[in-house]
Amino acid sequence: MPPRLPAGCSAQLANCLDQSLICTAQRTATAAGRPSWPSPTTQQTSSFSTTAPRELTVKQRRFWNWMRKGLGKSLRNPKPDGVNYLGSVIGSEKSPDIPFPNNPQFRSSPVLSDTARERIYENVMKKGLPLKAVSARHGVDMRRVAAVVRLKEIEKRWEAEGKPMALPYAKAVLSMVPTHDCLPDSQPFEAINEMHVHSYTQQQIFLPTSESRHFTRADAAKAFGDFILPPEKKMWVPELLQFEKDVAGGASIKDARVRFLETTAQSEKELGAKHAEQDKIVRENNTRADTDRFQFRFEAINVDSSGKNGRHVRGVGWRYGMPHNDRKPGAVKIPTKVE
Amino acid sequence: MRFRRLLRFHGLKRGRARQTWNKYNLFNIASLKERRLDNRTFFQQKWEAKANTRAYHGEHIKERQWERMFSRRLPSVVNMDPRYLATDDGSSLAKGRGSGLASQGEKHTKIPYMNMVYFPMERRLDIAVFRALFASSARQARQMVIHGAVKVNGKKMNFPGYLLNPGDLFQVDPEKVMTATGRPRPSHEKKYVAHKKRVKAEATEGAETVAVEAEEEVEEVTPEAEPLDEDAAKKASIKAMREIRERAKDVIKAHKSDMSGNRKKALRTLMKEARASIAKGQKSGTPLEETKDIVKQLADTFAKLELTDEQRREKEQQEAKDKEPEVTLTKGDMELIKREINAELENPYDPSKPYLTPWLPRPYMAPFAFIPRYLEVNQKICAAVYLRHPVARKGQAEVPTPFSSKFNQLAFNWYLRRG
Amino acid sequence: MVVKIRLARFGRSNSPFYNIVVAHARTARNSRPLEVLGTYDPIPKKDIYDPEGKPHKDIKLDITRAKYWIGVGAQPSDTARRLLSLVGIMNPKVRQGEPVRPIRMMEPLKAQPKTTPKTA
Numbered sequence: 052m053p054p055r056l057p058a059g060c061s062a063q064l065a066n067c068l069d070q071s072l073i074c075t076a077q078r079t080a081t082a083a084g085r086p087s088w089p090s091p092t093t094q095q096t097s098s099f100s101t102t103a104p105r106e107l108t109v110k111q112r113r114f115w116n117w118m119r120k121g122l123g124k125s126l127r128n129p130k131p132d133g134v135n136y137l138g139s140v141i142g143s144e145k146s147p148d149i150p151f152p153n154n155p156q157f158r159s160s161p162v163l164s165d166t167a168r169e170r171i172y173e174n175v176m177k178k179g180l181p182l183k184a185v186s187a188r189h190g191v192d193m194r195r196v197a198a199v200v201r202l203k204e205i206e207k208r209w210e211a212e213g214k215p216m217a218l219p220y221a222k223a224v225l226s227m228v229p230t231h232d233c234l235p236d237s238q239p240f241e242a243i244n245e246m247h248v249h250s251y252t253q254q255q256i257f258l259p260t261s262e263s264r265h266f267t268r269a270d271a272a273k274a275f276g277d278f279i280l281p282p283e284k285k286m287w288v289p290e291l292l293q294f295e296k297d298v299a300g301g302a303s304i305k306d307a308r309v310r311f312l313e314t315t316a317q318s319e320k321e322l323g324a325k326h327a328e329q330d331k332i333v334r335e336n337n338t339r340a341d342t343d344r345f346q347f348r349f350e351a352i353n354v355d356s357s358g359k360n361g362r363h364v365r366g367v368g369w370r371y372g373m374p375h376n377d378r379k380p381g382a383v384k385i386p387t388k389v390e
Numbered sequence: 391m392r393f394r395r396l397l398r399f400h401g402l403k404r405g406r407a408r409q410t411w412n413k414y415n416l417f418n419i420a421s422l423k424e425r426r427l428d429n430r431t432f433f434q435q436k437w438e439a440k441a442n443t444r445a446y447h448g449e450h451i452k453e454r455q456w457e458r459m460f461s462r463r464l465p466s467v468v469n470m471d472p473r474y475l476a477t478d479d480g481s482s483l484a485k486g487r488g489s490g491l492a493s494q495g496e497k498h499t500k501i502p503y504m505n506m507v508y509f510p511m512e513r514r515l516d517i518a519v520f521r522a523l524f525a526s527s528a529r530q531a532r533q534m535v536i537h538g539a540v541k542v543n544g545k546k547m548n549f550p551g552y553l554l555n556p557g558d559l560f561q562v563d564p565e566k567v568m569t570a571t572g573r574p575r576p577s578h579e580k581k582y583v584a585h586k587k588r589v590k591a592e593a594t595e596g597a598e599t600v601a602v603e604a605e606e607e608v609e610e611v612t613p614e615a616e617p618l619d620e621d622a623a624k625k626a627s628i629k630a631m632r633e634i635r636e637r638a639k640d641v642i643k644a645h646k647s648d649m650s651g652n653r654k655k656a657l658r659t660l661m662k663e664a665r666a667s668i669a670k671g672q673k674s675g676t677p678l679e680e681t682k683d684i685v686k687q688l689a690d691t692f693a694k695l696e697l698t699d700e701q702r703r704e705k706e707q708q709e710a711k712d713k714e715p716e717v718t719l720t721k722g723d724m725e726l727i728k729r730e731i732n733a734e735l736e737n738p739y740d741p742s743k744p745y746l747t748p749w750l751p752r753p754y755m756a757p758f759a760f761i762p763r764y765l766e767v768n769q770k771i772c773a774a775v776y777l778r779h780p781v782a783r784k785g786q787a788e789v790p791t792p793f794s795s796k797f798n799q800l801a802f803n804w805y806l807r808r809g
Numbered sequence: 810m811v812v813k814i815r816l817a818r819f820g821r822s823n824s825p826f827y828n829i830v831v832a833h834a835r836t837a838r839n840s841r842p843l844e845v846l847g848t849y850d851p852i853p854k855k856d857i858y859d860p861e862g863k864p865h866k867d868i869k870l871d872i873t874r875a876k877y878w879i880g881v882g883a884q885p886s887d888t889a890r891r892l893l894s895l896v897g898i899m900n901p902k903v904r905q906g907e908p909v910r911p912i913r914m915m916e917p918l919k920a921q922p923k924t925t926p927k928t929a
Binding site: 108110111114117118122123126127128129130134135136137141150151152153154156157158159160162163168192194195198199201202203205206209215216217218219220221222223224225227228241242244245246247248250262265266267268269271282283286288291292294295296298299385386387388389390 | 543737755
């Protein structure tokens, strides 16, 4: 872009030009004496720009109208009584929980409120109920129950340590999103028995059988592939199936629930024992020696793990005769997991 | 320059939807109208869809990198009700000629697979931080990660492209979150304008008060220059003087209307003295004993003035008691007061913070405040667990995208690289 | 020629990492050894579950092979001897005039994993 002259300057220049034109006219007319140049000091120069401010474009005007008088004004602050999304006022399918009006398939689903989290934490940590039972009782996914407990544990630790927490932030966010309290008589928070759709089951297959054949889910699973499991075997809480079978078989709900609690507790115990055994193996392979400054942690290994030529992947130590790619351009250095 | 880039980023002309809580972006999303594309070639349709959707989903990620992440296999789940599983072995679905007897007339809700095109993006750490509402934009989240404010499973992770695994716990420094999501501290310019306004408003009340308060304001704004080698005792005495001054100021403020002229005057002179002695005390030459004496004197005078005030108030209360029946605070009132005090303690005024205090959410946050189901967030400690990958289910898709299924489908077709 | 148990430095500048090796005394430090007994990471690390506790250093070691090499007369270097004495394979070297530093063992090493690679 060429350098621009300030506004005052250009006016001055134009004036000069006019004057010089007049002067030349005078000069040609008189053709005698010296032409009298206008002195620049007589001109008024302004230190600020005299160009008019740029006008708002149509879109900008529309935007500011929207912000000051239209919908934007109501969206500025959270509503005192709950959520405040765009989809509640515009879009094809108006609903208070749609944040994007063009996409009614995405809804802002409720999150667990603080009381719900506290309740789950107490059920698991204080009352010692099995995770599966808590999950089934509140209709919260097993993984979510575990996560809630994990996060609550950190929160309690922070509280005990007196670490500063983002309390006003938490309050504000939980007032802006829909929440669920997990009360005993409320609807389940989410479906806890959702199953991943295996890509093998997405194809249509032609399987000739007799019309009289009693073709069940298990048969269908086998038809899709040898290792495709029927849904009964993929459940997160398989004990629920037995519970429902008991209820359907005429047992009272109370009895069925007692049995459910027993079986889930049993399965949790078994899992705990399995973990304990694994821990024991790890402990036996490890020893710790404390000196006054450091702790040395020894892990037992086997030299044969590096294989005959010493280059096996599972071998311990820096491998000889192998290039390292960790500084090679193009090699991905982002870790794939953190433990 | 930065400002211009920002304007272009949220430009009204192109009207791109972005992953931010900006008000221009809100307007752009509200006025997103997908143009009629049927009069254009298939390539043009796909191009437009790709360009618009990519402007929202990970716009800061290079195209080649995204192409590597893209997967044509879109994940979905089906809800299998345990009661149904227990009572029905599924044979009814294979009745008749193989497609079930009763299922002819039923209307099925479809699984919106096409809204899941960008599901691998949601695995990225920076985008997950944005989705958990810890940052006001994906780019800000990315900066948080790079600057070392984000931990994954307790370890610092400074790669924004780290792909979260199910069960990963990520946490962000709460202070950073409060800064990112709170209102910014007013700039000097804004402060100045507000100050001018206040002065103008108070000019009608009385010139004297204005002068005093304006002086105080100036006093407050100047940073407390305290050389390090100064005696700690001296510092403490200066602090005491400051406190006296503050308290005197509070007394004046509280009883502006109902205070006698003499006492007001006395308090003001006391404040002036205190200010002068603070300035004196800060100079390196003054001996410690002298400052201590001054503090003592000031405290004595203030105690006298305050005491008379207190007595007067007590007297008033006594009079009121005599006239009216005794009013005691109910349990509810006490609780209310307690709650108010707690709220004050939780969200205090603290000028040392990089955000406006007491903390308030930034404007236009509410329309963007949603937490997808694949995250479990604890807002108090600013930590979240990535439970699983986002999935689609009947009538719902978990990937937050402002575009319709049709538009997303065109983008999906672009990345399929066919025809 | 003397067989030694010593450390071979790998890793990067300012981030050392050692292989604990058995090698002939006169071979180069990082040349291919007779056997790699394990590794030693000298950079102390904090435990993420116990950030207040002592920092720890990680060592991987094949105890039976180390004992075998000591038994056939391999001579550990000073540092290697210090590490081996931590698990009780050798006695620590005591210099004159220096106090004996206490070492507290948590649990003795019992078993070793019987892992063999599928393919070499």
